[in-house]
Amino acid sequence: xxxxxxxxxxxxxxxxxxxxxxxxxxxxxxxxxxxxxxxxxxxxxxxxxxxxxxxxxxxxxxxxxxxxxxxxxxxxxxxxxxxxxxxxxxxxxxxxxxxxxxxxxxxxxxxxxxxxxxxxxxxxxxxxxxxxxxxxxxxxxxxxxxxxxxxxxxxxxxxxxxxxxxxxxxxxxxxxxxxxxxxxxxxxxxxxxxxxxxxxxxxxxxxxxxxxxxxxxxxxxxxxxxxxxxxxxxxxxxxxxxxxxxxxxxxxxxxxxxxxxxxxxxxxxxxxxxxxxxxxxxxxxxxxxxxxxxxxxxxxxxxxxxxxxxxxxxxxxxxxxxxxxxxxxxxxxxxxxxxxxxxxxxxxxxxxxxxxxxxxxxxxxxxxxxxxxxxxxxxxxxxxxxxxxxxxxxxxxxxxxxxxxxxxxxxxxxxxxxxxxxxxxxxxxxxxxxxxxxxxxxxxxxxxxxxxxxxxxxx
Ligand code: GLN
Numbered sequence: 195x196x197x198x199x200x201x202x203x204x205x206x207x208x209x210x211x212x213x214x215x216x217x218x219x220x221x222x223x224x225x226x227x228x229x230x231x232x233x234x235x236x237x238x239x240x241x242x243x244x245x246x247x248x249x250x251x252x253x254x255x256x257x258x259x260x261x262x263x264x265x266x267x268x269x270x271x272x273x274x275x276x277x278x279x280x281x282x283x284x285x286x287x288x289x290x291x292x293x294x295x296x297x298x299x300x301x302x303x304x305x306x307x308x309x310x311x312x313x314x315x316x317x318x319x320x321x322x323x324x325x326x327x328x329x330x331x332x333x334x335x336x337x338x339x340x341x342x343x344x345x346x347x348x349x350x351x352x353x354x355x356x357x358x359x360x361x362x363x364x365x366x367x368x369x370x371x372x373x374x375x376x377x378x379x380x381x382x383x384x385x386x387x388x389x390x391x392x393x394x395x396x397x398x399x400x401x402x403x404x405x406x407x408x409x410x411x412x413x414x415x416x417x418x419x420x421x422x423x424x425x426x427x428x429x430x431x432x433x434x435x436x437x438x439x440x441x442x443x444x445x446x447x448x449x450x451x452x453x454x455x456x457x458x459x460x461x462x463x464x465x466x467x468x469x470x471x472x473x474x475x476x477x478x479x480x481x482x483x484x485x486x487x488x489x490x491x492x493x494x495x496x497x498x499x500x501x502x503x504x505x506x507x508x509x510x511x512x513x514x515x516x517x518x519x520x521x522x523x524x525x526x527x528x529x530x531x532x533x534x535x536x537x538x539x540x541x542x543x544x545x546x547x548x549x550x551x552x553x554x555x556x557x558x559x560x561x562x563x564x565x566x567x568x569x570x571x572x573x574x575x576x577x578x579x580x581x582x583x584x585x586x587x588x589x590x591x592x593x594x595x596x597x598x599x600x601x602x603x604x605x606x607x608x609x610x611x612x613x614x615x616x617x618x619x620x621x622x623x624x625x626x627x628x629x630x631x632x633x634x635x636x637x638x639x640x641x642x643x644x645x646x647x648x649x650x651x652x653x
Pocket of ligand 1: 298300301323324343346
């Protein structure tokens, strides 16, 4: 297919999938311009005309960036994110901007100011979040790959819910320049793919040191994996804390089946312990809101996006803009974050959470030091839940991240691989690797992928 024809086909698929509410912005002229640009540079780049959907917290000059928030409604960035520049240089096509939980805060994409995203297999369920729009578009076959972002699981968790591959790189592997800041010490641009190879191709294209992001690190490029003949010589740790007695039976069956496959392929499997795992969710939900409260101070009605209360005094402008512009979950995070950073509570909450983060990170380091090459866990405690099920209770929503937060706190690379279905709903296997060992992680995933029959019932 020519690149122009591919762009046309994407436009048609975007139109047909409108009921998912996965997209916040796209246009035929923008897609045509993308196709023209790629044809001009020649179609031999590593992404060669591949359409990629972009989470709407990554800035683009040709389409608006809203973070699914009223406060940025209609905002257009004067520059492109580094990942957008690199994607285009590799021959990729920006397909559209995708729906998310407002400012990437959530685990279901129900916290979008522009309506929830529907799960492609069951419209009454959530696709996960916060990168739910990107996950749903890849699962629905609209695009082969998409960019999302992870602060604490927002690509792996929706990848597991939707039955696609989700790759979170090591912190610092991919530039954050142009990713709207949420929790700066945690944020990572991350990738969804229909297959491990598609996700790896996109990751390879966007990864690498960027002088515009001081936390990005120089490292050898990410390789697109070639499946191995077997897993001989590799040792896999099963952290006991990730297999609690109340784990959903379908999830357990899916992960058990994957572990049996690892053994059949010659991999060695043994239990390990990550004793501080139970502190991961509470630690994350102190540190991420603290950083968010600081990062979101810039939305003041003066410099960005929407202004409310024009004509009133400055304090009233702030109050009206932030009070009306931010949704409930974002306001909750700002309140929690400001509270844990306040003079009287800093030591009790923020400093404690920092100490816990060190322990959580040390658990992983200790496990890898015992000769474990990668860890295998479920990605989520249950398959995709029903819309509305967790909206009234924020803590229940936060607990959806129980198996993904620790990795984010430790800055490690991790991947969610489709591992079959339970009662028709996808199950994700999480593969966690040591820092900057993306190549090992991707090659394990590529080796398992052809054997795992992602759509097979596991129970
Ligand atoms: N669910 C987590 C939160 O709400 C993770 C979000 C993310 O990774 N962007 O903060």
